[in-house]
Amino acid sequence: MSIAYHAATGLFHLQTRTMSYMFQALEGYPAHLYWGRKISEGNAARLLKRVERCSFSPNPVPEDRTISLDTLPQEYPGFGSSDFRTPAYAVQLANGTTVTELLYASHEIRAGKPALEGLPAVYADKGSEAETLIVTLEDKLSGLKAELSYTVFEAFDAVIRSVRFINNSEDVMLLNRALSFSVDLPNDQFDMLQLSGAWARERYVHKRELVPGLQAIESRRGSSSHNNNPFFALLAKGATEDHGDVYGFSLVYSGSFAGGVEVDQYHTARAYLGINPFDFSWRLEAGEAFQTPEAVMVYSAEGLGGMSHTYHELYRTRLCRGAFRDAVRPILVNNWEATYFNFNADKIEAIAKAGSELGLELFVLDDGWFGHRDSDNSSLGDWVVDKKKLPNGLEDLAERVRSQGLEFGLWFEPEMVSPDSDLYRAHPDWCLHVPGRRRSEGRQQLILDLSRKDVQNYIVDALSSILGSAPITYVKWDMNRNMSEIGSALLPANRQRETAHRYMLGLYNVLERITSAFPQILFESCSGGGGRFDPGMLYYMPQTWTSDNSDAISRLKIQYGTSIVYPISTMGAHVSAVPNHQVGRSTPLKTRGDVAMSGNFGYELDLTVFTEAEKEEVKRQVAMVKEVRELVQYGKFYRLLSPFEGNETAWMFVSPDQREALVVHVAVLNEANAPLGRLKLKGLNSGLNYEWVGTGERVGGDELMYAGVAKERAHGDYFSTVHRFIAK
Numbered sequence: 001m002s003i004a005y006h007a008a009t010g011l012f013h014l015q016t017r018t019m020s021y022m023f024q025a026l027e028g029y030p031a032h033l034y035w036g037r038k039i040s041e042g043n044a045a046r047l048l049k050r051v052e053r054c055s056f057s058p059n060p061v062p063e064d065r066t067i068s069l070d071t072l073p074q075e076y077p078g079f080g081s082s083d084f085r086t087p088a089y090a091v092q093l094a095n096g097t098t099v100t101e102l103l104y105a106s107h108e109i110r111a112g113k114p115a116l117e118g119l120p121a122v123y124a125d126k127g128s129e130a131e132t133l134i135v136t137l138e139d140k141l142s143g144l145k146a147e148l149s150y151t152v153f154e155a156f157d158a159v160i161r162s163v164r165f166i167n168n169s170e171d172v173m174l175l176n177r178a179l180s181f182s183v184d185l186p187n188d189q190f191d192m193l194q195l196s197g198a199w200a201r202e203r204y205v206h207k208r209e210l211v212p213g214l215q216a217i218e219s220r221r222g223s224s225s226h227n228n229n230p231f232f233a234l235l236a237k238g239a240t241e242d243h244g245d246v247y248g249f250s251l252v253y254s255g256s257f258a259g260g261v262e263v264d265q266y267h268t269a270r271a272y273l274g275i276n277p278f279d280f281s282w283r284l285e286a287g288e289a290f291q292t293p294e295a296v297m298v299y300s301a302e303g304l305g306g307m308s309h310t311y312h313e314l315y316r317t318r319l320c321r322g323a324f325r326d327a328v329r330p331i332l333v334n335n336w337e338a339t340y341f342n343f344n345a346d347k348i349e350a351i352a353k354a355g356s357e358l359g360l361e362l363f364v365l366d367d368g369w370f371g372h373r374d375s376d377n378s379s380l381g382d383w384v385v386d387k388k389k390l391p392n393g394l395e396d397l398a399e400r401v402r403s404q405g406l407e408f409g410l411w412f413e414p415e416m417v418s419p420d421s422d423l424y425r426a427h428p429d430w431c432l433h434v435p436g437r438r439r440s441e442g443r444q445q446l447i448l449d450l451s452r453k454d455v456q457n458y459i460v461d462a463l464s465s466i467l468g469s470a471p472i473t474y475v476k477w478d479m480n481r482n483m484s485e486i487g488s489a490l491l492p493a494n495r496q497r498e499t500a501h502r503y504m505l506g507l508y509n510v511l512e513r514i515t516s517a518f519p520q521i522l523f524e525s526c527s528g529g530g531g532r533f534d535p536g537m538l539y540y541m542p543q544t545w546t547s548d549n550s551d552a553i554s555r556l557k558i559q560y561g562t563s564i565v566y567p568i569s570t571m572g573a574h575v576s577a578v579p580n581h582q583v584g585r586s587t588p589l590k591t592r593g594d595v596a597m598s599g600n601f602g603y604e605l606d607l608t609v610f611t612e613a614e615k616e617e618v619k620r621q622v623a624m625v626k627e628v629r630e631l632v633q634y635g636k637f638y639r640l641l642s643p644f645e646g647n648e649t650a651w652m653f654v655s656p657d658q659r660e661a662l663v664v665h666v667a668v669l670n671e672a673n674a675p676l677g678r679l680k681l682k683g684l685n686s687g688l689n690y691e692w693v694g695t696g697e698r699v700g701g702d703e704l705m706y707a708g709v710a711k712e713r714a715h716g717d718y719f720s721t722v723h724r725f726i727a728k
């Protein structure tokens with residue numbers, strides 16, 4: 001890894017194991033030169049072919065008509081001084097004008113990676129594994145400064161970018177747009193891949209060809225959302241799962257975002273991602289600074305799969321933190337789909353007892369244990385145990401669960417308040433709202449105004465007192481609606497448009513305080529399933545409840561789509577009852593287990609009603625998970641067959657030393673007299689012989705990869721097969 005600066009040409013060359021990223025200060029304008037496969041040395045400045053274009057692309061340097069900001073590939077473009085493409089930032093000055101021009105002023109190269117104040121970020125474990133370049137740009141006339149930050153790690157083909165704006169003037173400035181990066185790729189020969197969907201249908205893979213104009217994704221919901229994940233990739237024409245150039249863009253942020261690609265008149269492609277400028281404005285007083293979230297830009301010469309490997313490894317080991325980053329995750333049972341709000345201490349203990357007999361390790365008490373919450377109509381904010389359901393309190397319940405040999409976990413939805421709650425009655429101004437306007441409810445709840453310090457402190461205190469009151473080793477942190485009437489009672493009129501971002505900063509502050517105060521607790525984030533499955537949340541909580549849709553067949557698409565960016569160790573996946581509560585489908589228990597095994601495994605059904613045969617199957621599943629969970633959690637994940645392209649899905653895990661592998665294959669619908677087929681495996685060591693567990697056969701890694709395994713003939717719909725291979 002290295003970051004080199006060539007003073008003679010003003011060229012910066014960032015290198016990782018196999019990637020190069022280059023740009024140059026050209027007449028002060030940071031001009032993008034190259035991003036792709038590693039180039040050892042060289043002067044990519046020659047790539048910048050300067051030609052005079054028409055008068056509709058003006059020239060900032062009068063004596064040189066070959067330079068136009070409208071055609072120059074740039075690193076962090078503005079608007080108003082002759083680049084007409086999508087800008088990375090926009091500032092309104094005290095005199096009302098919106099034209100600024102950021103030019104190179106200085107730079108600094110540092111070992112390691114500085115933390116981002118108040119924001120989640122990828123970190124370096126050792127200073128020597130990463131290097132950071134900070135390029136300071138300046139608009140001399142206004143005093144606006146921007147520090148562009150670029151970090152590279154030797155081990156990861158990624159450039160991690162963010163920007164810090166500084167108002168170095170005597171006057172106030174309004175920052176109306178502050179994206180995390182912008183990059184101009186030299187052509188538009190790409191397909192754009194995005195992860196989009198809805199509640200219970202998150203992160204479906206969608207692909208489209210780039211065409212002139214803007215193609216964009218965004219969230220205006222005050223959270224990253226079920227609808228569009230803060231991620232997209234550009235696949236060079238012809239790139240596949242395993243081959244070809246792929247560029248990934250992922251935002252470490254959990255609020256409203258915007259990302260996209262603009263193809264311009266000369267068929268170059270400007271990609272960008274950051275806080276959504278829509279309804280955003282930040283007042284920068286004299287001397288103040290604003291830090292953008294960071295974006296992780298990954299390059300892969302080995303297709304989409306190569307890109308996913310980089311994100312998985314980087315996010316699993318250098319974004320997720322804490323004791324659970326590298327600890328195997330417990331097999332749990334969650335009572336939500338078993339009881340919903342209708343439970344008492346005896347019922348919970350009975351489920352825990354059944355779980356203990358089946359070999360489970362953790363019981364999670366979901367919604368409904370506090371206030372008088374017998375439905376979703378009330379009590380959010382009143383984090384006091386409901387003595388009607390749990391007469392002897394949480395500590396007693398936790399002890400009863402623990403006496404069955406299971407750890408105890410608890411659900412919260414800390415960011416919310418029910419209008420029917422003591423908290424709301426005492427503090428009606430503590431929720432996001434606009435004076436005089438309706439407070440639109442979602443699931444009969446409002447959102448607490450986390451931009452306020454008093455609200456932040458209330459949440460930290462309320463949760464800390466519960467978490468300190470009982471032996472709790474797991475927390476599920478839920479969040480079940482999006483923002484409307486976004487306003488804060490404490491912010492002045494001219495800062496109201498800061499509310500949504502200040503909320504995120506407040507949330508991150510709360511999460512930092514709580515997770516660091518309770519390091520022994522495994523935190524799982526959730527937002528009606530995967531409504532906030534983003535790198536920002538993963539910085540505080542190393543796993544997320546992937547989707548409220550627990551149907552095994554629906555999960556094929558959801559988990560496959562999620563795996564495009566997010567490590568398997570971050571995905572919660574449970575076996576639930578049939579007919580499934582979300583889609584009404586009945587799938588075999590084995591298939592449900594096989595699919596859930598490709599995630600942080602658990603059960604979400606009433607264990608007390610299992611038949612003897614079901615108990616035997618579950619015991620087999622639990623034993624298997626205990627054998628393979630390290631492989632699933634730390635192994636390399638390969639996608640073999642896409643549920644978005646056909647009736648079958650297959651994926652596999654290979655241990656870091658390539659000595660162990662697990663393959664999962666699911667055929668959705670069966671067909672009479674179906675053709676036979678083979679499944680070619682990936683990522684094995686071609687020189688090793690593997691034992692095919694259960695058959696006793698020995699097979700070479702080369703045979704498994706190049707010839708494959710014969711697919712099992714399905715018996716019925718939703719038929720799953722699992723293969724294990726261990727090198728001997």
Ligand code: DGJ
Pocket residue numbers: 336366367411478480526527528529545547548
């Ligand atoms: C939404 C979550 O995603 C579910 O798993 C469950 O916890 C409910 N909320 C409880 O209200």
